[in-house]
Amino acid sequence: MSKSVNRVKAAAEAAGLTVxxxxxxxxxxxxAEAAAACGCDVAQIVKSLIFKGGETGALKLLLVSGANQVDLDKAAALVGEPLERADPKEVRExxxxxxxxxxxxxxxxxxxTWMDETLLGFGxxxxxxxxxNAVFEITGTALRDATGATIADLG
Structure with a gap:
């Protein structure tokens, strides 16, 4: 396993999760690729979308159902500042x-982190x-708790 995959496993264990x-x-x-690979509905896929705050420059993570599109105006109001696309190099760093x-x-x-309320509607x-190509299955509640995400309507 790669270092980043091992880091995910360690973070899950630190949160008391067995994934x-x-x-x-x-x-x-x-x-769509993830849903096909996992044998689930696309709505059960968690899209981890990273944006950059237009004023603070801080990264913001939006966990969104694979079936939903983020309403950037609504998301900006939730996070308290305009959102911009994050630079891939900065995301990695x-x-x-x-x-x-x-x-x-x-x-x-x-x-x-903010989490799409839709994700709580699935087992x-x-x-x-x-x-x-690496994924894990988790309940929406456990994901919310492990990430400390604020539940919101992001669509």
Whole structure:
């Protein structure tokens, strides 16, 4: 396992979770690819979207259902500042993850996190585990608790 995948596993264990990280034979980079690989509905895929605060420059993590699109105006109101696309190099430096494998857990530096309320409506959801083909299954409640995410309507 890669260092970033091991970091996700360690973060889950530190949060009191037992998760099995699965390495899929194909990419799980997109929500559709992940849903096909995991055998679940695309809505059960957790998209880990990183944005940069337009005023503070701080990274913001939005955990969004794979079936939903983020309403950037609504998200900006929730986080308290305009949001911009984050630079992939900066995302990797701060979180330790490359775009396409950003996990909700195991960031090198803590990132303020908001979670799509839709994700709480499923028995389990699937999230990236630090690599473009690594995923783990978790309940929405456990994900919220482990990330300290603020639950919100992001769509």
């Amino acid at each position: 099995e990280i699965l390495r899929m034979p194909d990419s799980t980079r997109t929500a 701060i979180t330790g993850f490359a775009i396409g494998g950003v996990s909700p857990l195991g960031h090198l530096t803590p990132v303020a 389990t959801v699937w999230a990236a585990a630090g690599a473009p």
